[in-house]
Amino acid sequence: MTGRERRIGVYVCHCGGNISDHVDIDQVVAAAQAETGVVVARQMMFACSDSGQGDMERDIKEQHLDGLVVASCSPKLHVVTFRGVAKRAGLNPYEYTQVNVREQASWIHSDDEQSTTDKAISLVKAGIARTRLSEPLEPLVVETTQKTLVVGGGVAGLRAAIGLADIGLGVFLVERAAELGGWVGRFDEMYPTGKNGRALIASLITEVRRRPAISVFTGAELVSKSGSFGNYRVGIRIGGSTPETLSVEVGSIIVATGFETYQPEVGEFGYGIEGVVTLPEFKEAIDHSSGPLMYHGTPVRNVVYVYCVGSRQSADTPAANAYCSRYCCAATVAASVQLASRDAQVHQYHLYRDMRTYGKFELMYTESRKLGSVYLKFADDAPPAVARDDSGRLVVTVRDLLTGGEELAIAADLVVLVTGMIPRKNEELVSVLKLPLGTDGFFNEIHPKLRPVETVVDGVYIAGTCQGPRNSSESVASGLAAVTQSAVILKKGFAELDPLVAVVDADACTACGLCLDACPYGAIEMTLGEGKSVAIISETGCKGCGGCVPVCPDNAIDLRGYTDAQISAMIDSLLEVPVA
Amino acid sequence: MTTLAPVKPPDQERAFVPRILVFSTNNISDPGIDLAGSSHMTYSPGVVVISMPCTSGIRPSWILHAIEGGFDGVFIASDGDECAYLSDCSTRASRIVAQAQALLQQGGHQPQRLKMAAICSVCAEPFTRHVQQFGQALAELGRSAVAS
Numbered sequence: 037m038t039g040r041e042r043r044i045g046v047y048v049c050h051c052g053g054n055i056s057d058h059v060d061i062d063q064v065v066a067a068a069q070a071e072t073g074v075v076v077a078r079q080m081m082f083a084c085s086d087s088g089q090g091d092m093e094r095d096i097k098e099q100h101l102d103g104l105v106v107a108s109c110s111p112k113l114h115v116v117t118f119r120g121v122a123k124r125a126g127l128n129p130y131e132y133t134q135v136n137v138r139e140q141a142s143w144i145h146s147d148d149e150q151s152t153t154d155k156a157i158s159l160v161k162a163g164i165a166r167t168r169l170s171e172p173l174e175p176l177v178v179e180t181t182q183k184t185l186v187v188g189g190g191v192a193g194l195r196a197a198i199g200l201a202d203i204g205l206g207v208f209l210v211e212r213a214a215e216l217g218g219w220v221g222r223f224d225e226m227y228p229t230g231k232n233g234r235a236l237i238a239s240l241i242t243e244v245r246r247r248p249a250i251s252v253f254t255g256a257e258l259v260s261k262s263g264s265f266g267n268y269r270v271g272i273r274i275g276g277s278t279p280e281t282l283s284v285e286v287g288s289i290i291v292a293t294g295f296e297t298y299q300p301e302v303g304e305f306g307y308g309i310e311g312v313v314t315l316p317e318f319k320e321a322i323d324h325s326s327g328p329l330m331y332h333g334t335p336v337r338n339v340v341y342v343y344c345v346g347s348r349q350s351a352d353t354p355a356a357n358a359y360c361s362r363y364c365c366a367a368t369v370a371a372s373v374q375l376a377s378r379d380a381q382v383h384q385y386h387l388y389r390d391m392r393t394y395g396k397f398e399l400m401y402t403e404s405r406k407l408g409s410v411y412l413k414f415a416d417d418a419p420p421a422v423a424r425d426d427s428g429r430l431v432v433t434v435r436d437l438l439t440g441g442e443e444l445a446i447a448a449d450l451v452v453l454v455t456g457m458i459p460r461k462n463e464e465l466v467s468v469l470k471l472p473l474g475t476d477g478f479f480n481e482i483h484p485k486l487r488p489v490e491t492v493v494d495g496v497y498i499a500g501t502c503q504g505p506r507n508s509s510e511s512v513a514s515g516l517a518a519v520t521q522s523a524v525i526l527k528k529g530f531a532e533l534d535p536l537v538a539v540v541d542a543d544a545c546t547a548c549g550l551c552l553d554a555c556p557y558g559a560i561e562m563t564l565g566e567g568k569s570v571a572i573i574s575e576t577g578c579k580g581c582g583g584c585v586p587v588c589p590d591n592a593i594d595l596r597g598y599t600d601a602q603i604s605a606m607i608d609s610l611l612e613v614p615v616a
Numbered sequence: 617m618t619t620l621a622p623v624k625p626p627d628q629e630r631a632f633v634p635r636i637l638v639f640s641t642n643n644i645s646d647p648g649i650d651l652a653g654s655s656h657m658t659y660s661p662g663v664v665v666i667s668m669p670c671t672s673g674i675r676p677s678w679i680l681h682a683i684e685g686g687f688d689g690v691f692i693a694s695d696g697d698e699c700a701y702l703s704d705c706s707t708r709a710s711r712i713v714a715q716a717q718a719l720l721q722q723g724g725h726q727p728q729r730l731k732m733a734a735i736c737s738v739c740a741e742p743f744t745r746h747v748q749q750f751g752q753a754l755a756e757l758g759r760s761a762v763a764s
Contacts, residue, residue, distance in 0.1 A: 110650045111642075111667075139653030140665055151633075151661040158664060475697050482700050483643060483737070492700040536669075556702060581701035582673020586712055591675075598668055603678050606666055607637065611686045615633045615662045 042073035042168050045101040046160065047092055049083035049108035051138055058142040060153040064107065067157040067613075071164045075099055083108045089121045096125035103167040104132040107160045110139045128172035130535070130597070135163035151615065158613045165605040173596060175532035176575050180266035181287040182206060182529070184522050187258050187465070188292035190218025191508050192500030192515035194240040196290050199519035201249040205526060208284055209244065210272055211254045216241055218294050220508050224323035227370030227507070228400060253282075261289070261468050264576040265494035266531050288495040288522040291479065292515060293465065295457040295501040298346030298357065305342050305453050306422025311430045314345075315364060318452045319371055328379040331450050336382065339375070340432045340448040341368055342420055343388040347456040350416070359476045361456025361505040366397040368454045369404045376407035384409040385446050387420045387434050412436040412444065422451050457505040469496055470557060478504045489518045492579055493557075494533065497521050536597040537578035538585060544592035545570040551584040551593060560584065633662040634688040634754035636747060639674050640667045643700060645693035645735035645743070652740035659744045660751050663691075670701045672708040676716035679730055680723055689729045689754045690716075691747060696734025706734075726757060 046068040050056035061079045068077040076095050080088045083106055095101060104127060106118050111134040119129035137156040145152040184200050186193045189211030197209045209216075216237070220226070223233030244250050253274055259281065260271035268289060272282045297316050302308035311331065313321070322329060329336040343365065349356040365388070372384050386409055393401040405411065412434055414420055420434035430448045435441050459477035466473065471491055474480040479498045482490045489497045497518035500511035525531045540551075547569035552560050559577030562569050571592075573584075582595040594600055640646050646667050652659070668674060671694040679690045692709065699705030709732060717727035731750050735743050 110646075110653075112647065112650065136650070136665075139650035141653075141661075143653040143656055144658055145661045146656070147658065148661065155661040155664065162664075162666070472700060472703050480698075480700060579701055581670040582668060583670060583702050583705075583708060585673050586675045586715075591677075595669070595673055598673065600675065600677075603666065603675075604681055607678065607682050607685055607687075610637065610664050610666075611635070615635055 042103050043075045043099065043101050044071075044073045044103035044105060044164060044167055045076040045092065045095050045099065046071075046074055046078075046105045046164060047083050047088070047107065048077070048079045048137070048160070049088070049106070050079060050081050051108060051142075052082060055108070055138050055142040055156075058146045058149055058152050059137060059156045060149060063153050064137075064156050064160055068105075068107075068160050068164065071161060073103070073168050074164060076101065084114050084117055089117070092118075092121050093125040096122065096127045101127060102131060103170060105135060105160065105163045105167050106132070107135040107137045107156065107163065110136050130173040131167065131170045133163045133167045133170070135159050154613045154615065158610045161609040161612055162606040165609040166602045169599065169602045169605060171596070173535040176535050176537075177530055177532055178264070178266040178576055179530050180526045180528075181268075181285045182526050183208065183284070183286045184526070185210065185258070185268075185270055185284070185286040185289045186292060187289065188218070188294055188500070188502070189213075189216035189252070189254070190292060190294045190500060190511070191220040191237065191240070192294075192511040193218075193290070193292035194237070194244060195512045196292060196499060196515035196519050197250050198240065198243050198247065199516050200290075200522060201247040203519070203523050203527070205249070205522065207247075207250040208272065208286065209250055209252045210256045210258055211252070212257050214255050216244070216252065216254060223319065225374055227366055228397060233508075258465060258468060264574070265533065266525065268495065287526040288497065289469070290497045290499055290515070290518045290522065291465070291469065291471065291502055292498075292500040292511075292518075293460055293462060293502040295505065296460045298361075298455040298458050300345055300453055300455065305345055305420070306430075306451060307453060309422065309424060309430065311449065312422060312451045312453065314453050314455045315368060315371075316455070318450070319367075322371060322375055326378065328382065329375060329450075334449065336449040338383045338446065338448045339372075339385070339450050339452060340446050341372070341384070341386045341452045341454055342422070342432070343368065343386065343454040345453040345455050346458070348389065357456070357458060357476070359505075360392065362392060362394075363505050363507045364454050364456045365392045366394075366400065366507065368452070369393055369397070369401050369409075372409050373400060373404050373407060376404070376409065385432075385448075386411045387414055387432065388412070389414065389416060413438050457501055460502065469493065471496065471498070474504075476504065478502065489514055489521055494579075495525060533576065534580065535575065536580045536595065537575050538573050538580070538582060538593050538595045540571045540573055541592045541594070542566075542570045544590050546590050546592075547571065548589060550587050550589065554584045554587040632755055632759065633660055634751045635686065636660070636663045636689045636691050636750060636754070637682045637687045638663060638665040638691045638693055638747070639671070639678075640665050640693045640735070641671055641695050641699075642667050642669055644695045644698050644737055645739070647737040648735045648739035649693065649743050651738060652744050655740050657740060657744045659747045662688075662751065663747050665693075670699055670705065671695045672699070672702050672705050672712070674709075674712055676712055676719050679716040680719040680725075683720060683725050683729055683760055684723065686760065688757075688760045689731065689750055691750055692730070692732035693735035693743060693746075694732050696736070698734070698736060725760065728753065728757060729760065
């Protein structure tokens with residue numbers, strides 16, 4: 037596997053002792069120096085510091101380096117930093133390899149310096165082996181359309197549309213229902229600000245109408261998507277008496293399609309018995325009344341809330357919702373405060389598993405208790421029972437863990453089943469957008485903390501409750517995050533993509549077509565090459581997962597940066613140093 | 617805190633530290649494995665990691681190559697159901713494992729030298745436990761036929 041003669045620089049970082057306290061850096065540098073193709077090997081106190089970066093840049097220029105290996109911390113931290121070093125010094129950034137000798141060596145094996153040093157040497161050798169076979173690559177540059185499609189006209193979608201228009205992007209806002217507004221548009225007082233949901237939505241709609249850059253389609257659905265990142269062509273079907281399909285070009289798509297609420301089975305915690313309602317039904321009842329709450333003509337004196345209905349279900353429940361719906365505790369506490377503040381005589385009993393009134397909602401929980409709400413904790417395996425007794429009274433029986441397992445029978449005028457959010461059934465949208473769903477059935481982001489609104493489909497962002505249960509202000513925050521991400525890729529007018537995509541060796545390809553089925557993104561096509569059919573992978577359509585690589589019976593596909601030659605060479609290098 | 621003490625088989629003088637190659641993934645299992653380091657947990661220095669974008673991109677031939685080259689075992693720290701690229705990643709990964717185990721058997725190696733478990737982005741403790749247990753299992757299995 038000898039390619040061109042290489043001129044590689046290797047930099048081993050002390051990380052101010054984090055690495056050098058447990059790894060003999062001199063040995064690592066000496067081992068790197070002895071490797072074929074290495075012309076410079078140095079140690080640095082902090083490779084990421086200005087002076088460290090400056091030294092590398094100077095070496096790259098003076099020694100005409102064509103490869104760079106930095107042995108320091110996790111690539112999650114400084115890949116961008118060191119790609120920048122390479123680029124500034126005129127070295128192709130894809131000729132650089134990061135080797136993690138901190139999280140995966142010094143910190144994990146701090147009890148034995150020699151074996152830690154040996155492992156660090158192995159890792160550095162593998163990094164050099166990979167770099168010897170690296171190729172200069174250019175990022176894929178695509179021009180972008182300065183428009184965004186927003187799917188869903190609830191609070192997140194409306195706020196996102198306004199944000200997009202205000203940074204100068206065109207917006208198509210598509211709402212399946214006849215009216216904009218979503219769930220928030222049905223609510224009266226909402227926690228934690230006490231703002232009126234209907235009024236909030238009305239003001240957002242006014243703002244939307246005021247912006248000519250936003251085109252609104254109600255009673256409409258996204259039905260097709262083609263093209264790739266930065267330049268999608270989407271089909272919008274507009275219903276009505278004469279349905280028509282409109283085709284528009286957009287650079288990015290924000291999906292904010294919201295949630296559905298959990299609908300209990302008849303008999304589940306007494307659902308179906310008169311007087312047993314879900315949280316949304318209860319919220320609607322208090323929003324559409326004033327003074328003491330009436331139910332079927334009688335005043336409601338005792339309310340019992342049963343929490344976690346349809347949430348945190350045990351695995352043996354059919355189609356269990358294992359997740360915590362996270363907004364329902366706060367929403368219920370808020371509703372109980374709303375009710376208590378207009379009817380001081382009402383008795384409210386909250387039967388819960390764990391209260392999750394996170395952050396400032398804890399204050400609301402305290403207020404609810406001050407206003408007289410009683411909280412009773414039941415065990416996961418001993419849920420409350422809801423039934424009508426012989427005299428026809430609605431009674432909830434529960435064992436309260438906080439009073440030593442005392443069994444309580446609470447007579448109720450109204451039982452509220454605190455139901456959570458479930459993913460909206462949207463199979464057509466899922467198949468049009470090719471968006472992955474998480475284990476809970478909601479749309480999946482790339483990383484919940486580091487890339488919270490991006491999906492694996494470049495230029496398609498998710499916001500609001502289609503991504504998982506959350507409250508309205510959290511939904512708006514994610515909607516605005518998706519606006520910012522759209523700006524990042526669209527405002528420059530072009531975007532750069534990592535070129536670490538799969539490529540087909542046309543000579544080896546036998547056009548069997550197995551890779552076409554292996555790519556859920558439709559990035560592979562069979563085309564007529566020089567005298568024969570060959571598979572071709574679209575650089576912009578490929579997500580770089582490599583899923584087609586092992587599927588090819590002719591080993592004709594390689595993933596750039598992870599080629600067969602590179603991985604094989606790394607495996608060999610990792611074995612060169614014996615383990616003590 | 618989990619530790620993998622070198623296991624000394626009774627019939628050998630030198631402590632046997634099994635060499636384990638881990639195939640990890642950039643976005644899901646790497647953060648979990650890095651977290652083990654930043655939490656100052658510990659596992660055997662015989663464990664080394666190569667990261668890929670996705671478990672479904674591993675060629676079965678690499679696993680055979682690793683064992684033939686002298687690794688005592690290969691551990692696939694898979695994306696499981698969390699894979700952001702492929703909704704059927706687990707199914708594909710199982711297929712890769714089955715193919716690789718068949719290759720190992722054809723080559724005269726025990727299929728137990730390959731193990732897979734889903735490692736999430738915060739699965740530091742499960743990862744150290746898996747490689748420790750796998751190391752013990754490999755120590756009992758003895759050196760790979762090709763290891764010197």
